[in-house]
Amino acid sequence: xxxxxxxxxxxxxxxxxxxxxxxxxxxxxxxxxxxxxxxxxxxxxxxxxxxxxxxxxxxxxxxxxxxxxxxxxxxxxxxxxxxxxxxxxxxxxxxxxxxxxxxxxxxxxxxxxxxxxxxxxxxxxxxxxxxxxxxxxxxxxxxxxxxxxxxxxxxxxxxxxxxxxxxxxxxxxxxxxxxxxxxxxxxxxxxxxxxxxxxxxxxxxxxxxxxxxxxxxxxxxxxxxxxxxxxxxxxxxxxxxxxxxxxxxxxxxxxxxxxxxxxxxxxxxxxxxxxxxxxxxxxxxxxxxxxxxxxxxxxxxxxxxxxxxxxxxxxxxxxxxxxxxxxxxxxxxxxxxxxxxxxxxxxxxxxxxxxxxxxxxxxxxxxxxxxxxxxxxxxxxxxxxxxxxxxxxxxxxxxxxxxxxxxxxxxxxxxxxxxxxxxxxxxxxxxxxxxxxxxxxxxxxxxxxxxxxxxx
Numbered sequence: 117x118x119x120x121x122x123x124x125x126x127x128x129x130x131x132x133x134x135x136x137x138x139x140x141x142x143x144x145x146x147x148x149x150x151x152x153x154x155x156x157x158x159x160x161x162x163x164x165x166x167x168x169x170x171x172x173x174x175x176x177x178x179x180x181x182x183x184x185x186x187x188x189x190x191x192x193x194x195x196x197x198x199x200x201x202x203x204x205x206x207x208x209x210x211x212x213x214x215x216x217x218x219x220x221x222x223x224x225x226x227x228x229x230x231x232x233x234x235x236x237x238x239x240x241x242x243x244x245x246x247x248x249x250x251x252x253x254x255x256x257x258x259x260x261x262x263x264x265x266x267x268x269x270x271x272x273x274x275x276x277x278x279x280x281x282x283x284x285x286x287x288x289x290x291x292x293x294x295x296x297x298x299x300x301x302x303x304x305x306x307x308x309x310x311x312x313x314x315x316x317x318x319x320x321x322x323x324x325x326x327x328x329x330x331x332x333x334x335x336x337x338x339x340x341x342x343x344x345x346x347x348x349x350x351x352x353x354x355x356x357x358x359x360x361x362x363x364x365x366x367x368x369x370x371x372x373x374x375x376x377x378x379x380x381x382x383x384x385x386x387x388x389x390x391x392x393x394x395x396x397x398x399x400x401x402x403x404x405x406x407x408x409x410x411x412x413x414x415x416x417x418x419x420x421x422x423x424x425x426x427x428x429x430x431x432x433x434x435x436x437x438x439x440x441x442x443x444x445x446x447x448x449x450x451x452x453x454x455x456x457x458x459x460x461x462x463x464x465x466x467x468x469x470x471x472x473x474x475x476x477x478x479x480x481x482x483x484x485x486x487x488x489x490x491x492x493x494x495x496x497x498x499x500x501x502x503x504x505x506x507x508x509x510x511x512x513x514x515x516x517x518x519x520x521x522x523x524x525x526x527x528x529x530x531x532x533x534x535x536x537x538x539x540x541x542x543x544x545x546x547x548x549x550x551x552x553x554x555x556x557x558x559x560x561x562x563x564x565x566x567x568x569x570x571x572x
Contacts, residue, residue, distance in 0.1 A: 117353065119164030125186035127199035127244040128167040129284060134446065134545075136213030137181065140167065156360050168199020168244065171225030175218050184229045187238055193321045196238040198229045198278070202247040202266070202285055207540050208448060208522040222247060222266075223273040230275040239327035241278045245270055248286035248306045250530065253475040257289035257313050257337035263473070268294065271304035278302070279328035280317060280335075286528075289313045291335045303335045314338045365437030370554030372432055373561045375422040380413075381565035384466075384479025388442065389416045390563040395553030396449045396546065397483040400519040404451030404541040408505055409519035411481040412529050415546075418442050432559070439551050447521035447546045452537025457512040460500050461533040463488065469496035472530045480531075482567045483519075489569040502569070521546055 118126075132140050139149075146162035148154040169182035186197045200222045206214060226243055233241060248267035255261040262268060271281040276298035287309035296302045307315040320332040358365075376388045389411050397409035418441040422432050454462065467490075468474050482488075488503040503510040510516070520534060522542070527535040543549070554560060 117350065120349065123165045124188055125165055125197045125199065125244070126167055127246045127284070128169040128172065128182055128201045129246040130202060130205045130208050131446065132167055132201075133205060133209045133213050136210075137217055139213075140182075143167075168197065169201050170198050170229045171200050171203060171220040171222050173218050173220060175216050181217055184225075185233060187233070190321075193240060193323060193326055194238045195240045195242065195321075196230075196233040198226050198233070198241065198243045200226055200243065200245040200247070200270070202245075204247075204266075204526070208450070208526070208542070210448070210542055222270045226270075226278070227275040230277045234277050237326065239277065239325060240321050241328075242280045242282060243270075243274055243278050244282050244284075246283075246285045248283040248288060249290070250286055250527070251288045251290050252473060255290075257308065257339060258291045258335075260290050260292035262288070262290050262292055267306070268292075268304070271302065272296070274302075276300060279319070279330065280333065281305070282307075282315065282317070284309075289337050291315070291337055300330055302330070303333050305335050305337070307337060312340055314340055365435060365440075367436045368433050369436050369439055369551045370434045370558040370560060372420055372422055372434060373559045374424050375419060376560070376562045377419040378416055380479075383565060383568040383570050384413070384477065385565035385568055386413055386416055386481060387562045387565060388419060389413050389481030390484065390565065390567065391553075391560065392416060392443065392546070392550060393481045393483040394563065395550045396519050396521070397485070398553055398556075399549035400449050400451050400541075400543045404449075404519060404543050405517045406451045406519035407517045408486040409483040410524070412521070412524055412531075413478060413481060414529060415443055415445060415447070415521070415523070416481070417444060434554055436551060439554065440547055443546050443550060445523070445546070447523050449519060449543040449546055449549050450522050450525050451517050451519045451539075451541045451543065452525060452534065453515050453539045454518050454533075454537050455512065456503070456510040456514050456516060458533055458536060459510065459516055459518065460503065460512075462531055463490070463500040463503075464497055465531050465533055466490075467496055467499055472532045474530045478529055479568070484563065484567060487567050487569070489571060491571050493572055519543075 144163050146160050148159050166183045170184035172181045174181050187194050203219045205219045249262040249265040252261040267283050272294045276296045281304045283306045288306055289308040290306050292304045293301050294304050305315045307313040315337050317335045320329045378386050378388050392411040393409045400406035465472050466479055467477050485506045489501050490499045524534050
């Protein structure tokens with residue numbers, strides 16, 4: 117589909133390594149999957165574009181594991197696109213899939229390629245980087261409301277020869293201007309996620325110098341709406357592959373005794389959120405030594421329906437497609453070590469008023485063996501008390517192995533303290549943990565929402 121849309125180059129992202137480097141090579145070059153075999157359409161021919169990674173090297177010889185750049189001629193002028201993936205990739209993908217690779221610091225890697233391109237006469241340069249920043253919620257998509265992080269660090273540190281920086285990874289929308297090391301203004305953008313925002317960047321190139329005229333660069337984010345005519349070829353392709361994947365989507369993975377919903381209790385707990393936390397704890401005990409688990413409520417997308425639900429939908433059977441609709445992001449389950457004091461800080465960060473600029477209260481969904489109390493009226497920093505694991509009080513100094521997904525480990529949803537966790541371990545994908553749990557515990561009853569006590 118991306119090839120049909122005319123994509124010419126993309127930075128590699130961490131998810132390109134979910135099945136490992138060998139599989140990424142197959143996606144680009146073609147061939148059938150080593151386990152699943154060929155698709156119903158026949159042998160895969162490879163992509164019409166390359167995934168770029170100027171900071172992905174082979175350990176044995178420091179050679180590029182992926183193409184570091186792509187050059188496109190536009191109206192007689194060569195424009196170079198340098199690709200980067202977040203240097204944190206080894207901490208958010210399975211280690212087995214990236215054996216023999218190393219992910220180097222982004223700025224130095226890009227600057228090396230930038231100088232190479234300049235020597236070849238390619239002066240107009242764009243960096244495509246799979247790394248970005250968080251923003252203040254509910255802002256105009258073309259506003260610059262970023263909290264400076266790795267994305268801003270990269271955007272401001274790149275060689276002055278780089279004219280524009282297009283980012284990703286953090287799933288935010290922003291259009292920012294930073295200053296390069298030579299003091300020139302440089303645009304730094306991101307277009308949200310899942311095709312919801314399209315970033316349009318325009319600039320002029322001086323044909324004499326073959327370089328971008330910085331004063332002409334303009335960038336804006338456009339929200340993608342649904343009031344346009346459907347593309348027939350795309351619609352036909354979606355229908356075709358939906359039919360071809362029906363056997364997998366309709367496969368039974370478990371049963372439920374009643375609706376397991378997404379309506380929050382007064383404590384902020386969702387029955388389905390609690391169930392997912394339980395599944396992630398079970399999936400990470402062995403190997404990760406997890407003691408408790410949390411699920412972010414925004415990642416719980418759909419309820420599991422049952423004939424007894426108010427809408428009367430569902431049949432008590434949970435299919436793989438229904439489980440996937442609940443959490444469709446393919447996040448990794450991960451385990452980090454926090455002290456009791458750090459865990460309290462994480463829970464304080466659920467509430468507005470703290471230094472992490474939480475826009476509204478976001479209650480993490482806890483596993484069944486973790487309980488605590490929070491106060492509605494207490495000031496930020498003093499809201500959380502009585503934390504217990506398996507009924508035993510948590511102390512400030514004890515070490516606790518906490519299971520969360522990689523989105524949260526990266527500080528997603530403004531849970532900045534989770535980035536300070538140590539001894540990171542990566543487990544299965546969240547959907548695999550969930551499906552496995554449903555199969556082992558069927559029929560599954562809705563969990564009680566009594567893990568958090570609320571006082572005024």
